[in-house]
Amino acid sequence: MxxxxxxxxxxxxxxxxxxxxxxxxxxxxxxxxxxxxxxxxxxxxxxxxxxxxxxxxxxxxxxxxxxxxxxxxxxxxxxxxxxxxxxxxxxxxxxxxxxxxxxxxxxxxxxxxxxxxxxxHVDGLYEEEYSCWPPPICMVLISLIEIALFMYDSLDQGANVTGKVANMLIYNPYRRFEAWRYFTYMFVHIGPFHLVVNLLVQLLLGVPLEMVHKWWRVMLIYLAGVAAGSLGTSVTDPTVFLAGASGGVYALVTAHIATIIMNWAQMEFAIYQLLIFLIITISDLGTAIYNRYIISKDESIGYTAHLCGAIAGLLVGINVLRNLEVRSWEKKLWWICLILYVGCMAALIIWNVAFPNYFPPSRPGSSF
Structure with a gap:
């Protein structure tokens, strides 16, 4: 025929x-x-x-x-x-x-x-899913809040932000009993450069994700990265203060990797996109670790928050982001990632609660 x-x-x-x-x-x-x-x-x-x-x-x-x-x-x-x-x-x-x-x-x-x-055609079905309705405003609103809080403290204290808002929201290892700090440190930025870099990255990465996966999925991933960043840092660097949205930003980076993995056949140029995000993640983390341990450079960057945020973004992203065509192996991967994420977060929380002597003593009146 x-x-x-x-x-x-x-x-x-x-x-x-x-x-x-x-x-x-x-x-x-x-x-x-x-x-x-x-x-x-x-x-x-x-x-x-x-x-x-x-x-x-x-x-x-x-x-x-x-x-x-x-x-x-x-x-x-x-x-x-x-x-x-x-x-x-x-x-x-x-x-x-x-x-x-x-x-x-x-x-x-x-x-x-x-x-x-x-x-x-099948290649490019993912790109067809981009939509401006509902408007992708989640990352925009978070960015506006970060800008407003930074400006409030800047007007009060100048360029080196150590104002009232920062003191109340930053992750302070001596005030670990104030549980909100494990999340609210994402609104604190030390200097305009720190703020601008995080804003640019989270907008450039978060808005495209929202256009396909909707705001609530992106918000879950972002907050998962923020929480994993602070919990991971509290265990590995128990005396380190944390400020900035880097945990959430790195979660957005690896969320892109997650959606590439799960929608590989439906994406155009998937291999190139994956390589780009892998290079960005590995290069930045590698530089931070090298500066910290090899040349002993005085760095205020909490690389553990970056690493834990990246891991959380990958694991949660595979679980919550849209998958245009579910295959059997992807279902198994979904369960593996869910178990790993829940297990890791449970271990970090238990460590924080069950071993208080591991951490610096609480100081109710302390500030940074």
Whole structure:
């Protein structure tokens, strides 16, 4: 059978295709954005508008499609109703591009070269997920709070920030009983350079993550990195003060590594992205460790917070970030990362609580 004849038979549905349910399940899961096993009206509208049209499809047309496809009148489309809708002859003008994508994937010999493939090919599905709605404002709001607190203390104390806010929020090893400091040190920055670097990195890395994975996932990863940074530092460097959002920033760096690992097949240039983030992480951590232990340079940078934040970002990122196509090995990796993260955090917390003599004595009136 010629490739052209096979293509025609596939499009007409006369040849049963293996793995077709797996393909349509992937498409269904992609637009089931809240992962409740159903396609809502808003999710259907996103699906309808997932290709470029000369004119925007009116909302009443989308509503008619929903009413037509919703066979049980539940207000949602389950997977079977979704399949019937995709393959219905009267709706091919709307969903024919999805069928064509499937046909292309089933006939390797007919694929165009990489340079001429359409943007909706499997490579690049991750990039299609970028969206400015809802607005990616989580990292922006955190950055604004950091700027406001820094300016408040700067106006009071000058460039070397040791003001009231910093004294109240910084991680102070002599005031470990004030548990909020394990998180709030992220709002304290010692000098404008320290602030600007953290702001630039967290905005450049955090906003793209929010555009795909939504703000709450990015916030979880960021806070996980902050908490891991302070807890890890308290155990490895028990007399060190901590200021800055570096634990959270490094969590964002390795969160990108996590999403590259989990969405490798759906990303364009995944290998290059992975190499870039690995080089950034290893170079910075290596420099900090070298300065601290090899040349004994007087460094105020808490590299342990960076390292622990990076580990937390990777482990939590694999657990909470969106995975466009889940494979069996990824499920095993998910459990491994979950157990490692929970185990490590539990060990750090228990160490802080159970061995008070390991740490410097508490000084209720101490400041930095």
């Amino acid at each position: 010629s490739g052209q004849q096979r293509r025609q038979d596939v499009e007409q549905g006369t040849i049963p295709l293996r793995n077709r349910d797996a393909y349509w399940r992937t498409v269904f899961d992609k637009y089931d954005r809240d992962h409740d096993g159903k396609i809502s009206y808003d999710e259907l509208r996103a699906l309808v508008e997932s290709r470029e049209y000369e004119n925007e499809i009116p909302e009443h047309v989308v509503q008619k499609i929903m009413t037509f496809a919703d066979q049980d009148g539940s207000g949602y489309l389950d997977f079977r109703e979704f399949l019937d809708m995709i393959h219905h002859p009267q709706l091919q003008s709307v969903f024919g591009h999805l069928v064509q994508r499937y046909v292309n994937s089933m006939i390797p010999g007919r694929r165009p070269p990489v340079s001429t493939r359409p943007v909706d």
